[in-house]
Amino acid sequence: MTTGTGNTTVHLAVYDTLADWETGHATAWLARAGHTIRTVGPAAGEPVTTLAGIRIVPDLALGDLRPEDSALLILPGADTYDEGD
Template sequence: MKEKTIYLYVLDTLSDWEPGYALAEINSGRMFRKGAQKFIVQTVGAGKEPITTMGGIKIKPDISVTEVSLKNAALLMLIGADLWDDPKHRPVLSLTRQFLESGIPVAAICGATGALANEGILDEYRHTSNDPGYLKQLQGYSGGDNYVMEPAVRDGDLITASGLAPLEFAREILARLDVVEPAALTAWYNLYTTREAKYFYELSELFPQEG
């Protein structure tokens, strides 16, 4: 089965921790059920100049936003950052519309949800963000009736999450990609939220290590 592409948009001040859980599971595939679709992750920038994350990590984008192809795309991931209002990021917001119109999922967290809200993209979807008041101050937003007070929300092909919910963000992404059995995803989520050892052993039984 040919690998599909997960596109991760990167920009200066990107919140390092927000995509971590999702990327680790997508890249390793350690919980994927047998025969599940495999993915490669490509970083995308407004251009190809290196960016610096909030944690000081420098990332040189693999491609620019103009090089993204919908043909073999599986997901577009948009992460929180302080600089989403910079006009140079408008092209990826237009690309977001193309993904959604093509039935390809988009996952946005924290400040990226604000960028989508300001473009009017959230208005027709059930969604969440950091706080409803955060979105209401944006001139382009009129989707308050569809706001859901949950850490993460999946409505069709759009996933949104609070910046305080990277784990729930990952869970919704993995569920939408349909690569992990529900029992495994539940045990994984419970392990990280409760820290109870029984869920570690549950996962160990589901995915025994080869000796």
């Protein structure tokens, strides 16, 4: 989403068993370039736990994400990528 300052919002998908090491360089460089990074999870406010055991509380629920509000959606890997929904 473009804001008045020309910044855009980049969404980072977060979910249990997220491979947390995969996104560090991309999110750091995008943030340094002026993008706002927001996390998107199965449910806003419900913590997820990465493979390293880090708990992340998503900013937004995936069901509430509108494509027109996002310049980019980063989908990192996870141990559970092939386990259903």
